[in-house]
Amino acid sequence: MSHVLSDCEVRARKKHRCDQCDRAITPGTVYRRVVHTYDGFFTYTAHLDCESAAQHYAEYHDLGHDDGVHLRNDIAREDEGWLIPIFPEVARRLWPDRIFPEERV
Ligand SMILES: [Zn+2]
Numbered sequence: 001m002s003h004v005l006s007d008c009e010v011r012a013r014k015k016h017r018c019d020q021c022d023r024a025i026t027p028g029t030v031y032r033r034v035v036h037t038y039d040g041f042f043t044y045t046a047h048l049d050c051e052s053a054a055q056h057y058a059e060y061h062d063l064g065h066d067d068g069v070h071l072r073n074d075i076a077r078e079d080e081g082w083l084i085p086i087f088p089e090v091a092r093r094l095w096p097d098r099i100f101p102e103e104r105v
Contacts, residue, residue, distance in 0.1 A: 011028065012026065012031055020046045020072065031046060053087040
């Protein structure tokens with residue numbers, strides 16, 4: 001059984017990897033860090049907007065709290081419609097090669 005030891009928002013002093021988008025959390029960025037035990041210690045780290053996007057995804061797809069959303073694996077092109085307007089920076093991290101309509105010249 002998993003047990004949460006700490007769950008807080010902290011400012012990165014070094015580079016981390018976001019467990020939602022799999023991109024870098026750069027030094028100086030405030031991010032969420034959860035340390036928990038489950039057959040050992042595990043640390044979950046995520047950009048705050050990735051956290052919000054994952055919660056939005058779970059609500060949009062009517063998922064429960066325990067379904068464990070991982071944006072990088074779970075989000076699909078069909079989610080662009082709500083993700084891009086609400087969480088444009090998350091969309092840029094998930095699809096870095098995509099040209100956004102407002103950036104076309
Ligand atoms: Zn992220």
